[in-house]
Amino acid sequence: MAEKTALDEAVERQYKGLSFDELNALYDDEKDHISTDYDEWFGDMDLAEVQKQERKETAEELERIFRDLLAFVFYLYVEGAYEYAEAMTEAQQQYLALLDKASQNGVNVSDYYRNIHVPYKVSEVVNTMLKHPENPWNFTIDRAMAIAENEANSMWNNADFQEALASGKTRKMWDAIIDGKTRDWHAEANGQTKPILEPFEVNGELLQHPMDDSYGATGGNINNCRCAAKYL
Numbered sequence: 601m602a603e604k605t606a607l608d609e610a611v612e613r614q615y616k617g618l619s620f621d622e623l624n625a626l627y628d629d630e631k632d633h634i635s636t637d638y639d640e641w642f643g644d645m646d647l648a649e650v651q652k653q654e655r656k657e658t659a660e661e662l663e664r665i666f667r668d669l670l671a672f673v674f675y676l677y678v679e680g681a682y683e684y685a686e687a688m689t690e691a692q693q694q695y696l697a698l699l700d701k702a703s704q705n706g707v708n709v710s711d712y713y714r715n716i717h718v719p720y721k722v723s724e725v726v727n728t729m730l731k732h733p734e735n736p737w738n739f740t741i742d743r744a745m746a747i748a749e750n751e752a753n754s755m756w757n758n759a760d761f762q763e764a765l766a767s768g769k770t771r772k773m774w775d776a777i778i779d780g781k782t783r784d785w786h787a788e789a790n791g792q793t794k795p796i797l798e799p800f801e802v803n804g805e806l807l808q809h810p811m812d813d814s815y816g817a818t819g820g821n822i823n824n825c826r827c828a829a830k831y832l
Contacts (some may be wrong), residue, residue, distance in 0.1 A: 614734070615678045620671040627740050634737070635745035639728075645826050646775050651756070658698070659745075659752035665694045666725065666751075673729055674739040676814040684726055702759070709758045712814050721751065750824065754811040757828065761809045764796060764831035771832040772796050774810065783820075785826045786827055796831065 615623070629635070638659050642652040673684055679768040695718050699709055725747060727736045737743055764772065776782055776790035785803035792800055799806035799815055806815035810827035 615625075615736075617655055617676075619672050620739070622672065623736060623739060624741050627737065627742055633742045633745075633831050634744050635749060638745075638749060640811065641826070644755075644777055644779070645753075646777060646828055652801045655752045655756050658702075658755060659748040660697070661698055662748035662751050663702075663741075663744050665691055665698070666747045667741050668694075669722070669725065670729070670739050670744055677729070677733060677739075684730075688722050688726055691725075692719055695722065699755070702755075709755060710762060710814075713758045717754075717813065725807070746824075750811070750822075753825070754822075757809045757811050759810075760829065760831070764829075769831040770796055772800075772809070773800070773830045773832065774800050774827060775830050776827045782826070784811070785821075789827075793832075 630716050638656045639674075642655045642659075645652060645655075647655075669687055672687040672690075675683070677682060686738075693754040696714065699714060699718070702708075716781055751774050760771075772787075772794055774789045776786045778787055778790065789800060790801045794800055801830065802817075802821055805817040805821050807817050807821060808814060809829045811825050813822060
């Protein structure tokens with residue numbers, strides 16, 4: 601069991617007697633939210649309506665998985681039970697079950713995504729909570745929604761890339777949304793065209809498709825990215 605620190609004790613006092621629902625009631629004001637309504641988030645993307653709906657439905661499923669994970673870890677943390685392996689394993693299994701369900705419908709992601717991205721993402725979510733427990737937002741449903749909308753887009757971008765490979769596409773083009781929210785280097789990448797197996801070069805990092813982290817792309821290129829790839 602991890603050893604309790606002075607910070608842990610201070611944070612425990614901060615949350616003492618507070619349930620997960622009560623914590624989230626403190627963040628009920630939408631102006632404090634970081635996540636975006638799914639209809640708005642995916643609606644802005646340069647995708648067919650059916651693709652937007654697919655991403656929205658996936659985000660809703662992922663929100664449930666990550667909401668349950670945050671609630672479980674919050675409960676354990678407040679109770680001083682610093683053993684989170686079970687919670688992480690359960691979330692990872694549920695995420696993989698979602699991918700299995702998608703695969704049964706012909707939607708497939710890469711082995712990297714299943715075997716490396718998923719466990720890394722689950723552990724990153726929990727580790728951020730444990731490194732910054734003094735920030736209540738790290739335990740909120742709003743955070744679960746922010747994670748879900750990003751992960752849904754990440755999953756479908758990966759699946760679209762796999763489908764393009766399987767269908768014999770040979771080239772790809774970075775497709776950015778040009779508006780006030782788009783980071784400058786993604787706007788600059790808009791229209792960048794590559795052979796399908798050659799990664800895009802964006803702000804000094806390599807990505808096979810938007811939101812790809814398999815080459816080590818960092819949050820500056822991935823977090824809250826609304827870009828897509830067009831396959832030619």
